[in-house]
Every structure is written in C-alpha cells, then in structure tokens.
Amino acid sequence: MSGTDAGTTLFRGVLPYGEGEPVDVLVADGRIAEIGRVTQRADRVVDAQGLVALPGFVDLHTHLREPGREDTETVQTASEAAALGGYTAVFAMANTDPVADNPVIVEYVWQRGRDVGLVDVHPIGAVSVGLRGERLAELGAMARSRAGVRLFSDDGHCVSDPLLMRRALEYTRALGGVVAQHAEDPRLTGGAQAHEGPAAAERGLAGWPAPAEESVVARDCLLAHHTGGRLHVCHVSTAGTADVLRWARGRGEGTITAEVTPHHLLLTDERLATYDPVNKVNPPLRTAADTEALRTALAEGVVDCVATDHAPHAPQEKDTEWACARPGMLGLQTALSVVVLTMVETGLLDWRGVARVMSERPAEIAGLADQGRPLRVGEPANLTLVDPEARWVVRGGELASIADNTPFEGMELPATVAATMLRGRLTSLDGKVLS
Numbered sequence: 001m002s003g004t005d006a007g008t009t010l011f012r013g014v015l016p017y018g019e020g021e022p023v024d025v026l027v028a029d030g031r032i033a034e035i036g037r038v039t040q041r042a043d044r045v046v047d048a049q050g051l052v053a054l055p056g057f058v059d060l061h062t063h064l065r066e067p068g069r070e071d072t073e074t075v076q077t078a079s080e081a082a083a084l085g086g087y088t089a090v091f092a093m094a095n096t097d098p099v100a101d102n103p104v105i106v107e108y109v110w111q112r113g114r115d116v117g118l119v120d121v122h123p124i125g126a127v128s129v130g131l132r133g134e135r136l137a138e139l140g141a142m143a144r145s146r147a148g149v150r151l152f153s154d155d156g157h158c159v160s161d162p163l164l165m166r167r168a169l170e171y172t173r174a175l176g177g178v179v180a181q182h183a184e185d186p187r188l189t190g191g192a193q194a195h196e197g198p199a200a201a202e203r204g205l206a207g208w209p210a211p212a213e214e215s216v217v218a219r220d221c222l223l224a225h226h227t228g229g230r231l232h233v234c235h236v237s238t239a240g241t242a243d244v245l246r247w248a249r250g251r252g253e254g255t256i257t258a259e260v261t262p263h264h265l266l267l268t269d270e271r272l273a274t275y276d277p278v279n280k281v282n283p284p285l286r287t288a289a290d291t292e293a294l295r296t297a298l299a300e301g302v303v304d305c306v307a308t309d310h311a312p313h314a315p316q317e318k319d320t321e322w323a324c325a326r327p328g329m330l331g332l333q334t335a336l337s338v339v340v341l342t343m344v345e346t347g348l349l350d351w352r353g354v355a356r357v358m359s360e361r362p363a364e365i366a367g368l369a370d371q372g373r374p375l376r377v378g379e380p381a382n383l384t385l386v387d388p389e390a391r392w393v394v395r396g397g398e399l400a401s402i403a404d405n406t407p408f409e410g411m412e413l414p415a416t417v418a419a420t421m422l423r424g425r426l427t428s429l430d431g432k433v434l435s
C-alpha cells in the first residue's frame with residue numbers, strides 16, 4: 001500500500017505524546033510532512049482536538065488462527081481488530097494448523113496480511129518442528145523467505161529441552177533473530193488449570209505454580225548470556241519472574257527482553273470465584289501482588305513492553321466446564337484501555353511511556369525500521385490517535401474478532417482509539433474500519 005494512494009491528511013489540533021500545545025499534523029506521501037500551524041489544504045481533514053498522537057502500536061504476540069481455525073479468527077478479522085485497537089503491526093504466533101514451521105506457511109500468512117492491508121502482519125516461525133520441542137524447524141529458510149521471519153516461538157508450548165533452547169539461541173543469533181519463549185516447565189504444570197494458590201485449592205483446580213515460569217526464565221537468561229543469543233520472554237506473569245529479569249539485566253548484556261499482557265496487569269485469580277472459563281488463560285491469572293509487581297516492572301523497563309496474547313476461541317471451547325475449556329483471551333481492542341487504566345491512571349506511565357511500551361520497544365525488539373518511530377517530520381506516518389477522555393463499555397459481540405471471549409465483558413474502560421494510520425492511510429476512524 002503506498003502512501004501516495006492515500007492522498008494527504010491533516011490532523012487539526014492534536015497533542016503529540018499528550019504534551020504541550022495542540023498542533024496540526026500534515027501527512028503526505030505516507031510520511032509526516034509538517035507539524036505546527038499548517039495552512040496547506042489537504043484531501044482529508046480530521047478534527048483531532050483533544051486527541052493524543054502516538055506512534056502506531058506494535059503487538060509482538062497475536063494469535064490470528066489462520067490457517068486452520070478460521071471459525072474463530074482470520075487474518076482479515078484480526079487485522080480489523082488490530083486497526084481498531086490502534087495497531088499498525090502485529091506478530092502472528094506460529095501455533096496455527098498446520099504449524100508455521102516452514103517457509104510455505106509463513107509466506108502464506110504474510111501474503112494474507114498484505115492482501116488485507118490494514119496492519120503489517122509479521123509471521124513468527126516455530127522454533128521446533130510441529131511445536132513438538134524435539135528438533136529445530138527450518139529457521140534459516142523462514143528467515144530467508146519473503147516473510148523475512150525474525151521472531152521464533154513455540155508459544156503455547158515451552159521449549160523445555162535446554163539443549164534445544166541453546167541451539168535455538170545460537171541459530172537465531174546467526175540469523176539476527178530472537179527466540180520468544182513461552183516459559184512453562186511442563187513437568188511442573190501437568191494437568192494445571194489455574195494459578196497454584198488458595199483460590200485454585202478452594203475450587204479443587206490443579207495448580208500452575210509460579211516457579212514453573214520463573215525457573216525456565218532463569219535458565220533461559222543464563223543460556224542467552226552464554227550463547228549471546230537474543231531471548232524475549234513472553235507473557236511474564238509473576239513477581240518472581242520480574243525479579244529474575246532484574247537480576248539478569250543487572251549482569252549487563254542486553255540480550256534479554258520481556259513482555260507483559262494487559263490481562264496480567266489487571267486481573268487476578270480472584271476471578272476464579274465466578275468459575276467462568278473466559279478467565280482461563282496461559283499463563284494463568286495470578287495474585288494482586290503479582291499484578292502490582294508487573295506494573296512496577298513495566299514502569300521501570302524491567303519488562304520492556306505490552307503484548308496482547310490475543311487468543312480467540314470458539315464458544316464451544318469456552319462455554320464449557322473449566323477443565324475442558326481452552327486457555328486464552330481476546331486482547332487487541334482492549335489493550336490500550338487496560339494500559340491506561342493500570343499504568344496511566346495510576347501515574348506509573350505518562351503518554352511517552354505508553355508510546356515506549358506499546359510501540360517503540362516492541363518495534364526495536366523485532367527490528368522494525370519503520371515502526372515505533374518518533375513523531376517527527378520525515379518519519380513514516382504510522383500513527384495512533386487516542387481520545388484520553390472517552391470511556392466505553394466492552395461488549396465481546398461488538399468486537400471485530402469472530403470469537404467473543406473477552407474477560408472485560410461489561411466493564412467500563414477509559415480511553416478509545418479515535419484513529420489509526422498505516423503509512424499515511426487511515427485504517428480506522430471513530431471506531432470504524434476503513435478498508
């Protein structure tokens with residue numbers, strides 16, 4: 001999609017990073033052409049009084065479900081959800097059916113993303129063949145494919161064999177890539193249904209103990225230091241993992257990064273009281289002390305960024321007894337609001353901080369040259385405009401995803417995405433997708 005096709009757009013009276021006096025922002029040829037008092041005419045004028053301008057959001061962790069589970073989500077519907085959620089780039093997890101463990105599947109997903117054209121879709125390649133954790137997938141072939149894969153993950157499964165993890169870090173290092181690890185020692189989580197603690201015990205649910213995550217993160221940090229490979233820790237969920245990351249970063253080598261999901265910043269295992277499987281997720285909702293520690297870690301930069309782990313599931317996989325339900329929650333359209341609720345309204349992050357954790361750091365981690373860029377003349381016009389004063393009530397049935405498994409159903413949340421722009425073309429405006 002070229003910016004020239006999009007014509008020129010003028011945002012009137014916007015607040016870059018929520019700071020200073022309102023300015024006009026003119027976009028032409030897919031780039032920011034002027035910032036200030038703009039007198040030039042434009043093809044489209046958007047009244048942006050009171051809106052905060054941020055670089056477009058980048059999600060390092062999205063389940064698009066295509067190929068294989070198009071009954072729950074497709075590249076089309078996930079792209080719509082992404083555009084409405086303020087995203088200009090998403091990374092598609094490899095646990096599709098068939099698994100994205102070879103160049104054919106990653107190129108298919110990449111091409112589907114281009115065809116839809118609402119958001120840059122970057123496929124993640126599986127680390128191991130079939131996500132089975134036995135032998136490495138065709139990492140080099142996926143890296144050299146048209147999809148240009150740089151992130152590799154068996155997410156949904158842990159690369160639990162330390163030797164395979166070591167080899168993955170070594171190979172991806174040679175490819176300029178990153179291993180995104182779903183940290184869960186399967187020997188400690190067999191049959192697990194919920195965070196191991198009093199709430200799970202009261203309901204007779206088998207526990208998923210915090211050390212099952214923390215021990216793998218510690219091991220992987222040591223392996224990353226040893227090999228010089230780049231480790232990215234997916235969906236950090238415990239205070240102990242934040243401590244491990246703090247320790248690992250203190251050792252000095254900048255090869256370790258980490259993400260936290262919006263749901264782990266807000267929700268706790270108190271939700272087990274409802275017995276509603278919409279709250280079942282992997283890793284599980286933890287305790288209030290964990291959410292507190294994760295917020296602090298994100299504010300401090302110990303955890304680099306927010307990633308949604310957007311995981312659509314069909315009604316028959318969620319509206320069932322807890323033990324049979326699939327883990328996972330929708331996230332693309334609620335992420336910003338939950339970050340505002342947990343991080344901005346609490347004073348932990350300002351809008352520059354939101355830009356850092358939603359856009360700049362994820363773009364840097366993934367090596368995207370044209371995303372997460374500063375709001376400056378000459379930069380690509382990948383933008384998200386946020387209405388900080390708006391509030392909305394979440395209704396799963398009204399979200400763009402085919403599935404409706406949001407844990408925020410009926411909640412009133414702060415802030416809406418007023419507009420999203422990808423390389424100079426508006427992809428969403430006032431809650432509507434522009435295709």
Ligand SMILES: NC(=O)N[C@@H](CC(=O)O)C(=O)O
Nearest residue numbers: 063155156281282311327328
């Ligand atoms: N995060 C989730 O709860 N679910 C993920 C995979 C997984 O991590 O189990 C999914 O693909 O549904």
